[in-house]
Amino acid sequence: MLVSTEIPHLRKTDAGQQLVVHGRPFLSLAGELQNSSLTSAEYMDTVWQKLVDTNVNTVLGCVTWENIEPVEDQFSFSELDKIILGARKHGLHLVLLWFGISTYVPPWVKTDTKRFPRAKLRKAGGVLKTGDVLSIFHEEGCKADAKAFSTLLRHIKECDEAHSTVVMVQVENETGLLGDSRDGSAAAEKQFNESVPEDLVQFLAQDWEALHVDLKANLKHFKAQKISRGTWEQVFGKSSHTDELFMAYNYAHYLNKVAAAGKKEFPIPLYTNVWQNYVGDDGDNNFPVVVGGGGEPGDYPSGGGTSNVLDVWQRFAPSLDFIAPDVYLNDYASSCRKYRHRNQPLFIPEQRRDEYGARRIWTAYGSYQAIGVSPFGIDTLEPSTNPFTRHYGLLKSVSQIVLDAQTRPNSSVGFYFDELNEDNSDSSKPVVKQWGGYEITVERCFVFGKAGPGAGMVIHLGGPRFLLIGWGFQVRARALSPTSTFTGFLRFEEKIVGKESGELQTLRVLNGDETRSGIFAMMPNEDPDYGGFPICVTIPARTMIAQLEVYSIEEADDV
Numbered sequence: 001m002l003v004s005t006e007i008p009h010l011r012k013t014d015a016g017q018q019l020v021v022h023g024r025p026f027l028s029l030a031g032e033l034q035n036s037s038l039t040s041a042e043y044m045d046t047v048w049q050k051l052v053d054t055n056v057n058t059v060l061g062c063v064t065w066e067n068i069e070p071v072e073d074q075f076s077f078s079e080l081d082k083i084i085l086g087a088r089k090h091g092l093h094l095v096l097l098w099f100g101i102s103t104y105v106p107p108w109v110k111t112d113t114k115r116f117p118r119a120k121l122r123k124a125g126g127v128l129k130t131g132d133v134l135s136i137f138h139e140e141g142c143k144a145d146a147k148a149f150s151t152l153l154r155h156i157k158e159c160d161e162a163h164s165t166v167v168m169v170q171v172e173n174e175t176g177l178l179g180d181s182r183d184g185s186a187a188a189e190k191q192f193n194e195s196v197p198e199d200l201v202q203f204l205a206q207d208w209e210a211l212h213v214d215l216k217a218n219l220k221h222f223k224a225q226k227i228s229r230g231t232w233e234q235v236f237g238k239s240s241h242t243d244e245l246f247m248a249y250n251y252a253h254y255l256n257k258v259a260a261a262g263k264k265e266f267p268i269p270l271y272t273n274v275w276q277n278y279v280g281d282d283g284d285n286n287f288p289v290v291v292g293g294g295g296e297p298g299d300y301p302s303g304g305g306t307s308n309v310l311d312v313w314q315r316f317a318p319s320l321d322f323i324a325p326d327v328y329l330n331d332y333a334s335s336c337r338k339y340r341h342r343n344q345p346l347f348i349p350e351q352r353r354d355e356y357g358a359r360r361i362w363t364a365y366g367s368y369q370a371i372g373v374s375p376f377g378i379d380t381l382e383p384s385t386n387p388f389t390r391h392y393g394l395l396k397s398v399s400q401i402v403l404d405a406q407t408r409p410n411s412s413v414g415f416y417f418d419e420l421n422e423d424n425s426d427s428s429k430p431v432v433k434q435w436g437g438y439e440i441t442v443e444r445c446f447v448f449g450k451a452g453p454g455a456g457m458v459i460h461l462g463g464p465r466f467l468l469i470g471w472g473f474q475v476r477a478r479a480l481s482p483t484s485t486f487t488g489f490l491r492f493e494e495k496i497v498g499k500e501s502g503e504l505q506t507l508r509v510l511n512g513d514e515t516r517s518g519i520f521a522m523m524p525n526e527d528p529d530y531g532g533f534p535i536c537v538t539i540p541a542r543t544m545i546a547q548l549e550v551y552s553i554e555e556a557d558d559v
Contacts, residue, residue: 008167013407017345027399028372032060041082053383055392064104122184137187146261157266174275176301181243214308247303252316259319326350336368355387359416359455366414366457417454435460449531474520479552486553
């Protein structure tokens, strides 16, 4: 692996931000392990090659507080060092997930409830139940957490700075309080009944126009009453979302202290992930909402960086480079859009690992300039049956092209087409973009039999030229000029990325059946359904990369 003096960092572009590794933009084709997999180097030795064969280049896995500091002030990184060496040997990068304040705290923290008090869950009849999580309203927990995290970052710097095996670190995991909308402990109650911090009130008032619409929806009392001083309920009203705002403000401060301590030791990109709610989200599935936590604070972790408190996190946890959504049951495209708020980079650290989830990653990379996505549970699938092997394989071949497109605003679009419904109706909608004087429509690829699923992206190369990547779709064009009388295909070429040059090379010039006589630029599936039609007019997909150049004819004056 390359050795570089430039540590991993985020670099701003005209369209957003990119992750830079070894001095070059890096497209993370990631996979997250099961929760505790990275705690064992012996186990990981059975997994590394499987991940390489799946075309993964970045592995997300936990580093737990209980493992590195089993006894207070006695740190051990021997297992982690073996894991870093194993990843490096296989040419893989790591994103380490810091499991601090959670059930992964060490025994000396769990058993000392006087020094490290637990959060209290409020139950019916005024009963308080002890939660299986530390209360964030006591300094000792944060101090110990920050000390352990900064020691971890210092060690990573010492053992890996020259190699950049570790490219990012996640601070905590799906932060927030489950089981109640806010901590009901005495310390939390005391703060809740004190005046709202002035910096929060000023931020919400002065930055109102820039706030996320989901946050504004929960600040109606604040906006209507225009009260700037008072308790949390006096300023924001009595509701579970006031509780959530209270927890978000305090969780953001907590994580910022932990992140700042780590960044002081080794300033690589840091983020935290979010178990999402369902505010304004119709979902991306047919599963009941309760499976994923529900729509009320406490059903999902109250105080985590959901879209209705995202601004609070971005303002009061500045040591985090971005807030990242886990996307399982929420609408995928909506989640991508929400977490580009304030032009922060998009990274999806957890998502579905099936074909349904794999198709959607093209939207993240193509439409929202994602620096990476990561299906969860990657280590318990075989490469031959893992749908990401195919999707990542194609993305790997065109990663430099995608990275270049991501630097140019509005230069690409990603899309997917799911399986047809049981009655053969189509729930997937065509994608329409206007580029270079043309309206480009992307739709499901034509076949005589049953149309299959598809996914990919279209990149505008400038003027009338477009790069098509993926399968199961077709593209048609229409000139926007009112005097145009005809739009056609000037040239349609199947491309491949040269192994040595990395440049696109032409394999075949496509025409005739491959364009349905100049109407559609077709990017078929690998096994298109001919529906019993005796003429195989739709060719199976090969390289899944093609370049299209269109042209139009202007209306001429009568001679």
